[in-house]
Amino acid sequence: MFFDSDGVLVEPPPVETQTEATQDAFRAVGVEDPDRQHVNAIVNGVTTETLHEVCSAYDLEPAAFWAARERHDEDSQFAEFRDGTRTRYDDVAAISDLPTEASCGVVSNNHHSTIEFVLEHFELGPFFDTYYGREMTIESLRLKKPNTHYLERALDDLSVSAESALYIGDSESDILAAERAGLESVFVRRPHCRAVELGVEPTYEVEDLHGIAELVSS
Template sequence: MVLSTSGVSYDTVVFDSDGVLVEPPTRETQLGATRAAFREMGVEDVDHEHLMDIVNGVTSDRLSALCAGYDLEPAEFWAVRERHDERSQFEAFRAGDRTCYDDIDVVLELSQRCGVVSNNHHSTIEFVLSFFGLQSAFDTYYGRPKTIESLALKKPNPHYLERALAELEAENDSALYVGDRETDIVAAERAGIDSAFVRRSHCRGVELAAAPTHEIADLSEIEPLISG
């Protein structure tokens, strides 16, 4: 399945990480890391909806309101939560509970300039590239720092995508961002570049309000797509 504009070719390709290069973290893992953070801060009884709020893309304002309800200092709690979240991801990769997708070899063979831009921690992207031996495939990578301030810079904000494109010296009309969420499509649109939506099993039935430039079933369709 490829929906594309004929004749288009790209010399720069930027990939999301979770859900595109590697399997996304499970909801149970994310919730467990958040519960562990509350426990470390001395809070044992946490409303499930509050846990879900934090896992489902919490904003700095919402985080402040949640912390106020548990008499926690937001920056201190967030530092603990991010540490537990990072640890839980490293453990999942090391245990083999999460891995890279089988079609990752396609990316390793691309001749285009490539990068990674993710809403995950920068340190986690660094770990992923090292753990799976992918460093040579990418000329740059960006995740976010483990700070409250970084929440406002997550996609669909194109901040880190634009930084990667600048570092790759990409021209907007020949750059492509590959993602698995609507926020990826919107970020690419705001950055002024084309997008490819990968319909992995976890997002196969997702209906999109924003239209990607291309839709692909997996990364095996990347090479003919970007070659025009």
């Protein structure tokens, strides 16, 4: 059983925080007033192609800008976790109600080091047998969900077959990744995605993580 992190275990990062971190990254590489459209392009599901286009507009070295962006983005997340602005969901405790034989992992599009921080800061480490986020590299953008790369690595870690596993997420890319990897999927319809219309059908839908425990035990 595998869980996304942002929007499932912990609250998702506010767009305002991501925007400010991206603006700080531009300033760190000498761009004081980046175009708002370029900032939004970096914040909203950036791809390697978009990153190179944006950097080209300012004659920036993509690797240098991306290193700054990742550093500022992670620092902003750590700050909000530490000061309580952003926190874990109360229903994460429901994971302890899962069958003891159920192996669990985390697979996220966030940084691997951020997932490591989340598990330690919120004392969630004992719940999970493996975890994956992406590396802080441009190349890792190609491996984000709905790419199945990290899901497949997590399956290998736990020696679990895709057919016997669940992936729990809060976005269409989560459901697509599960489908492409051969897993059943669970869409957690939390308040921030309550009105989302999915273009792909999840295997199950729940309102919170208590629903996962009920689903597994039924």
